Amino acid sequence: VGVERKGVMVESGLEMVEIHPKHQQLAGELDRLSLRQALIDVEIANARVSHLTQQMIDLEQRLASVERDWQALFNLNQRAAFRYLRQIADRRLRAGR
Amino acid sequence: VTAVSLRPRVLLAITVYGGRSFVPRTLRSATAIRRDTVELDVLYLDDATPDLEFGHTLGDLAAEAGHGYYRSPHNLGIVRNVNLGLLRALESEYDYVIISNSDVIYPAWLAEQFTRVMESDPTIGSATAWSNNVSIYSLQNDDPDQHLSDQAFIDELNEDLAEEFSTQTIDIPAGISFSMIIRCSALKQIGLMDPIFGRGYCEETDWSRRCIDAGWRLVLAPSVFVYHAGRRSTLEAGLLSSGETTVADNERIIDHRYPHFRNAVAQFIRSGVVQHVHDRGMSALMRGAARRHGLVVEVSNLPRAADEDGPVHAQIKAGEYGLGIELRYRGFHIGVPLESAADAPGLLHRLFSSSTPTTVTLRDTVPSARAVVQVLASNGYGLKDLASYPECV
Numbered sequence: 001v002g003v004e005r006k007g008v009m010v011e012s013g014l015e016m017v018e019i020h021p022k023h024q025q026l027a028g029e030l031d032r033l034s035l036r037q038a039l040i041d042v043e044i045a046n047a048r049v050s051h052l053t054q055q056m057i058d059l060e061q062r063l064a065s066v067e068r069d070w071q072a073l074f075n076l077n078q079r080a081a082f083r084y085l086r087q088i089a090d091r092r093l094r095a096g097r
Numbered sequence: 098v099t100a101v102s103l104r105p106r107v108l109l110a111i112t113v114y115g116g117r118s119f120v121p122r123t124l125r126s127a128t129a130i131r132r133d134t135v136e137l138d139v140l141y142l143d144d145a146t147p148d149l150e151f152g153h154t155l156g157d158l159a160a161e162a163g164h165g166y167y168r169s170p171h172n173l174g175i176v177r178n179v180n181l182g183l184l185r186a187l188e189s190e191y192d193y194v195i196i197s198n199s200d201v202i203y204p205a206w207l208a209e210q211f212t213r214v215m216e217s218d219p220t221i222g223s224a225t226a227w228s229n230n231v232s233i234y235s236l237q238n239d240d241p242d243q244h245l246s247d248q249a250f251i252d253e254l255n256e257d258l259a260e261e262f263s264t265q266t267i268d269i270p271a272g273i274s275f276s277m278i279i280r281c282s283a284l285k286q287i288g289l290m291d292p293i294f295g296r297g298y299c300e301e302t303d304w305s306r307r308c309i310d311a312g313w314r315l316v317l318a319p320s321v322f323v324y325h326a327g328r329r330s331t332l333e334a335g336l337l338s339s340g341e342t343t344v345a346d347n348e349r350i351i352d353h354r355y356p357h358f359r360n361a362v363a364q365f366i367r368s369g370v371v372q373h374v375h376d377r378g379m380s381a382l383m384r385g386a387a388r389r390h391g392l393v394v395e396v397s398n399l400p401r402a403a404d405e406d407g408p409v410h411a412q413i414k415a416g417e418y419g420l421g422i423e424l425r426y427r428g429f430h431i432g433v434p435l436e437s438a439a440d441a442p443g444l445l446h447r448l449f450s451s452s453t454p455t456t457v458t459l460r461d462t463v464p465s466a467r468a469v470v471q472v473l474a475s476n477g478y479g480l481k482d483l484a485s486y487p488e489c490v
Binding site for chain 1: 140153156157159160165166167168169170173177180181184185188289292293
């Protein structure tokens, strides 16, 4: 390109960059905008994590409750199935006589 | 008394990550954008390209061109980098912001035509340009890099499309941020792209749905065509591997937030609107190219390749697989069915009007091809018979 760089090294966030003199004002303005938005993004991300964590806790509680209900129904079903099998066996025994 | 410009103020925000081989071309194209009816500023948002030397080069080139250049001190990812451009547009009170990838060639009338479209209806929130490689909003080309990566041709093509479509638009289910213009008053209401989409993909779909939900129109501007090499930056960033076109995790977010979105897209495609506009666009570009570079009509069932800068080829196929005309130009092609051979002269005249040539070349010996030629001959076409010379077939 062959353009002599007359910019100064400016500490800009995480890296030292050489900025063309024509872009220095713009760099300052966009650094400020970017930083402000990054802070807003962090706020939003934190809010989302809190919300999702709360949702996960609620869903875990609901899952535990559903598992308890399912176990109770399973036990009920087993007892009913056992009663039904016993009835069939009794009928066959009576028929055998 | 302070002079106040009535021309709309437009910011073209180009996101950059790497791209030593293609960004300088984009910069040259951005420099050539006309500003007769708009106040245009160009801003390159370099997302901390690892190639620091290229970053310096781009900064220097931008300074020479009078464009802005900003290098983020930390890689933000596409979404937050785009947001920086949007924020800049809001803070500096632009009327419109065009967000764009860096692997493109703009037409010279990009800003003027885009703003004409936006000003044709104040309820349009955003308009997406047409391209060769943008999902369903594409005029497909066999080899875009070979045929389309040429500023003069992109300008010609845009002239033809602007003549055909003027400020017409079609409502679309989602915009594509490779090159889309956003009304800043709409942006203020809708907000920025959601950073949940991390390093990018689908963020513009989410933004589009919010735009529509807020009551704004989201449209395709078929009068604006931007050449798009496609996925160059995302491939460089390692976001997509070669062959992938999207990010599955981001698609799942869209499915979760907008369960009807896929249906909306399917309905939009089934409606045939985009196909209709596509066919009109193809016809317009063939017509314009024929006017500039001529038209060759030939009757042949053999596949033929068009010359790079040659005339438009109208190949009439009259064989056992049916009757039709295939138009080809610089990697574009479109098929037009014919009811009968007798319709061929009329259709050619409707498509090309004064560009219709006076001779037809016959390259096939099947009787149905001869029949088509006879019809053309009876309509004043001269015959160049190459079918008798096998080496020419």
